[in-house]
Amino acid sequence: MDNTQKGKLTSGNNNSYWLDSIPAISFDPLNENKSTDVVIVGGGISGVTTAYCLLKSGKKVILVEDGNIGSGESGRTTAHLVSALDDRYYELERIYGEKDARLIAQSHKSAIDFIEQTVLKLNIECDFERLSGYLFLHPSDDRNSLFKELEAAKKAGIDVEEVPYLPGSKEQIPALKFAGQAQFHPLKYLKGLCDAIIDMGGQIFTSTHADKISHEGIETDKGFKVEAKHLVVATNSPVNNRFVIHLKQYPYRTYVIAAKIKKGSVPKALWWDTGDFTQNKEIAPYHYVRTQRLDDTHDLLICGGEDHPTGIAEQAKINEEDRYSLLEYWLKKYFTVEDIVYQWSGQVLEPMDSIAYIGKNPVDKNNVYIATGDSGNGMTHGTIAGILISDLINGKENDWEKIYSPSRFKIFSAGKTFFKELAGGTLAYLKNKSHDSKPVEVGTIMVNEGKIIEVEGEKFAAYRDVNGQLHIIEAECSHLKCIIKWNNDEKSWDCPCHGSRYTHEGKVLNGPANKDLKYYSNNK
Ligand SMILES: Cc1cc2nc3c(=O)[nH]c(=O)nc-3n(C[C@H](O)[C@H](O)[C@H](O)COP(=O)(O)OP(=O)(O)OC[C@H]3O[C@@H](n4cnc5c(N)ncnc54)[C@H](O)[C@@H]3O)c2cc1C
Ligand code: FES
Structure with a gap:
């Protein structure tokens, strides 16, 4: 396989800072048949958190991963931990109503709390820290969108206020400040969870591809079977669901650069803009920034964005490899940085109605679960998946079940965005297809x-x-x-x-x- 660097399997040729900064998290491949209570496919944050929660509840768990732990999108993330979500709260209120928008906010706050408590309990050294997040206006957007978000986020129970400046930035722009957000090193966190999983008697097999997947369990490409009472498919895009889910979410490529900055030259915070409405009025691609400790003299300023629907980058006449220079241009407009030392890209799945699909797999047996539609909030969505799927398997009531249900049908309230994206994507594909043919x-x-x-x-x-x-x-x-x-x-x-x-x-x-x-x- 070509997509390895320094022996680490990953879903692209460029290595992220996270993959580069710790040894690969690998285990032996599965080489015999087994049976268990729950088999989990996928070793990203969703699968690993689900395994951890289920083991804590007393279940027997086997997790299989076809690369190493974190070799999917969890190793290519930027790992902002936010309750200030990608999609605005005024949109969530429109789609779900005030009460459920509060529940959504509460679920993400609980996910950050869960990560914080787990880090403390297991003593995981993963650079976890609480900090504030700042949402600021993209020049293509209208200031009214900040006011609308301020009101809606407050109603949803988020600790938010308007501030007249953007800390750390060269530009003095009004922003919304969200308290109680956080960040961490995602792979160090996953390593800590894996250690705990093994300590509790769980089994993890890497370099183990689940080839056949059914409600009875899985069979690997080497012919070994794991029989299980419950199956959790946490493969980011569910590989066991052929149609239903994939008509409700769209894949986007998103790009990241990491620049060196002098230690302390930028305050610790998260920043993101409201999105470039000249590129896409419905799902405006936005830029997102955070710091990360590098060494004794320098930190990294990690900046992401310049998203486009997967496979049709040239629709906007900007090829995939040309997106990094746009990111650099944007970053340097707002921040003072030194050399760019990393660049990588990854994939996010945008659900048509803004939040993830977590729960029972539609049109399947009752013991099959999925977690997908992560959007740019997959670190908290993946953690919510761990808590929620564990409760569902244990027959425990959970207030989040209905809102995150993969069977929910919000086509009419999500409507405009859904049809535009679907039609836009299909048309672009057809145009592209004739060209490529x-x-x-x-x-x-x-x-x-x-x-x-x-x-x-x-x-x-x-x-x-x-x-x-x-x-x-x-x-x-x-x-x-x-x-x-x-x-x-x-x-x-x-x-x-x-x-x-x-x-x-x-x-x-x-x-x-x-x-x-x-x-x-x-x-x-
Ligand atoms: C550039 C970028 C920036 C992001 N920034 C943020 C952010 O700041 N905050 C945030 O909350 N979210 C962010 N996200 C989203 C977040 O990183 C992802 O949503 C999250 O990591 C997905 O986790 P996962 O466990 O669902 O999937 P993954 O991490 O992709 O894990 C799925 C795993 O399943 C394995 N697999 C697939 N098929 C099989 C099979 N058949 N057998 C065995 N294993 C299989 C894969 O190898 C993979 O390791 C970002 C994403 C990207 C790409
Ligand atoms: S991903 Fe569905 S046809 Fe290729």
Whole structure:
């Protein structure tokens, strides 16, 4: 697999600071049949937190992960821990009503409290710290959106106030200050949870791909089975759900740079803007910033944003690899930084109605659970998943069950955004498809280029690596057969339809696909 750096499996070619700063979290692969109370597929924050909560409640748990722990999006995050959510509270109030908006706010506050208490209880050294978060106006937005958010967030029970300046920034912009937010090093936290899972008798198997998944358990690609009374699919995009969920959420690529700053030159805080409405009026892509301790003299200022729907970056005429310079430009407008020392990207799943889908898998047996639709709040959503799914499996009532139910149907209240995104995505895909379908000569594919070729009426995806070798795979995504698109930044083939991604050798990096694409050749 090409997508490894320093021996660490990850869902892209660029390594994040988190992956780079601690040893890989790996365990032995599964090599025999087993049975248990609960089998969990996926070793990101959702799967690992669920395993931890279930073990605490007395259940027997086995977790399988096809890479290392955190080799999915949990290793590529920026790990802001916020109750001040990505989607505005005035939107949540419109979709869910005042009472449920309060419940949503309370669930994210509880998730941050849970992480804080767990860090203290298990003595996890993961740089966890409480701090304030600042939401400030993007130049394309109207100041009224800050006022609306202030009122709605207060009604939802959030500790928020308006401040006339943005701490740490060169620009003096009015902002909303949210107290009681937090940040941490996500992989150090997951390592601490894994240690506790093993101490409590849980079993974790990495480099273990769940190939067949049913309500009776899983079978790995090596043919080993885990039978279980309950199954939790925490694969970020649920690989066991073919249609229902993937019509209710959209995959977006999001980009991150980390710049060195002199220690103490910027106060510890979280910052994010209200989003660029010139790019997308419905889901305005926003920028997000935090600090992270680096060494004795420097910290990192980590900045994310420049999102676009997966597989159609060039719709906005900006390729994937060109997004980092836009981030740098934006960051330098607001903050004084030194060298950029990391850049990476990742994927988020935007639910049509703003919050995650956590609970029983729709149209399935009652013992199958999923956690998905994380949006940019997957650290808290993943923690909520751990608490909620553990309660559901233990038959314990939980007030969050209804709002997070994957079967909920908010199409009419979420309506406008939903149709715009779905229609926009489909149209962009179709436009792209006809363009990509034009057969190109293999000989015209340059080093570091990936293109769709046609041989005897059949499409293939061809990539020429830095050594001039050509790698050819099937071009139809193994989920629902859309044509994949080359992402030259992460050196992956990305599917514009529902966000599945593959290496140049056809290995699945992101679901919903769970089957590799056939790899044909590596001849020149
Ligand atoms: C750049 C970026 C910035 C972000 N910033 C924030 C932020 O500041 N705050 C926040 O709250 N959220 C943020 N998020 C979102 C958050 O990081 C994610 O939502 C969260 O990490 C998802 O966790 P997960 O456990 O659901 O999925 P993942 O971490 O992706 O874990 C799923 C795991 O399942 C494994 N898997 C898949 N298929 C199989 C299979 N068949 N068998 C075995 N294993 C399998 C994968 O290898 C993967 O490790 C950000 C995301 C990105 C990409
Ligand atoms: S992800 Fe659904 S068709 Fe590719």
